[in-house]
Amino acid sequence: MGGVFQVDQAEFIEQARQFQLEGQTIAVVKNNAYNYGLDFAVKAFAISGIDYFATTSIEDAIYIRKICGEKVSIFLLNPTTDFKRVKKYKLEITLPSLDYYQTYKNDLVGLAIHIEFEGLFKRSGLAHIDQLAAILRDAKDSGSTLNIKGLWTHFGYADEFNGIYEKERQLWLDFVEGVFDLGLKPSVIHAQNSASFVRDGIFKSHSHVRLGIGLYGSKPFKNLDDKDFIQASSVTAPIIQIKHLDKGMSLGYSGAFTAEEDCKIAIVDIGYGDGILRERIKHGCQIGGRTYKIVALMMSHMAVLIDDHVEAHMPVYLYGKNQRIDHFTALGVGANSEQLGALNYNSMRRDIVYDD
Ligand SMILES: Cc1ncc(COP(=O)(O)O)c(C=O)c1O
Incomplete structure (x- = not known):
């Protein structure tokens, strides 16, 4: 239940104005x-x-x-x-x-x-x-x-x-x-x-x-200019725990991930039950501007292989300014509307950012 779909109202309106x-x-x-x-x-x-x-x-x-x-x-x-x-x-x-x-x-x-x-x-x-x-x-x-x-x-x-x-x-x-x-x-x-x-x-x-x-700020096909399609939304989730795994230890259902060496894992409060597509997680997430590998996806959680740059208070980004929905569409994750339509309106929090 920790996922947040955030929309910036001013950016959303700006996109609707420039595309209509x-x-x-x-x-x-x-x-x-x-x-x-x-x-x-x-x-x-x-x-x-x-x-x-x-x-x-x-x-x-x-x-x-x-x-x-x-x-x-x-x-x-x-x-x-x-x-x-x-x-x-x-x-x-x-x-x-x-x-x-x-x-x-x-x-x-x-x-x-x-x-x-x-x-x-x-x-x-x-x-x-x-x-x-x-x-x-x-x-x-x-x-x-x-x-x-x-x-x-x-x-x-x-x-x-x-x-x-x-x-x-x-x-x-x-x-x-x-x-x-x-x-x-x-x-x-x-x-x-x-x-x-x-x-x-x-x-x-x-x-x-x-x-x-x-109008919603995603490119209808590849090779169009980012600035003509302002994505006003982001999807983030909090880290709920950082775990240390020793080499050879497994984590998740049926041992979904096995550590090849001693490592750190962030358990993040979002999963496929919130609408994160299995195809999407193949392309990682961003924490503090760096990209990290998602090693297991569960119904309400995912496990991310992290390093010492990551601290427990940092939000984990699945979509945002540097993670455009249409970028993942081009990578074969699914149509823009498929990625958006999958998001679970009942389980994710909606935040609208207003100017005033
Ligand atoms: C009947 C109809 N008209 C218009 C649209 C808008 O298409 P798009 O989102 O590609 O602009 C859709 C979307 O599926 C549709 O089903």
């Missing part, structure tokens, strides 16, 4: 705002100028409405059948398939709908423009008017440089043209995640970019 496209950004705040904390992140994004939010959870969407009031727009990425609360809290919803339309067409009347295209990602969405044509025909035949406010897709290949993203992008842009050809002109067209936005800027026909990880 002013007036044209939908901030993705799903999964507890990439684990930065929904309440903290939404308020900080609002201060930075963002007034459009997207999330997968209707509870989170309602929470955003309650803290931000009517001045923001909120788009629910996952399909919902909770039309009563959608109406009450003025949420915008996705139309993810022809089946969904056919089942719920009466409930959709009057709601702000965003048509979803599945593209190459195929998580959900219409497969082909003909399906949208069928929906429009059916709506016309039954004398109802759909409020098609938005059009969207999600890219699954924007951080890859092997030619697939270009195909995915073209497929989407063709779909958008197809929508225009059907006589529709949705006011909100959004497809681009952080990687696509960094690569291409906003597409010509689009009103918004829909950004996650770049």
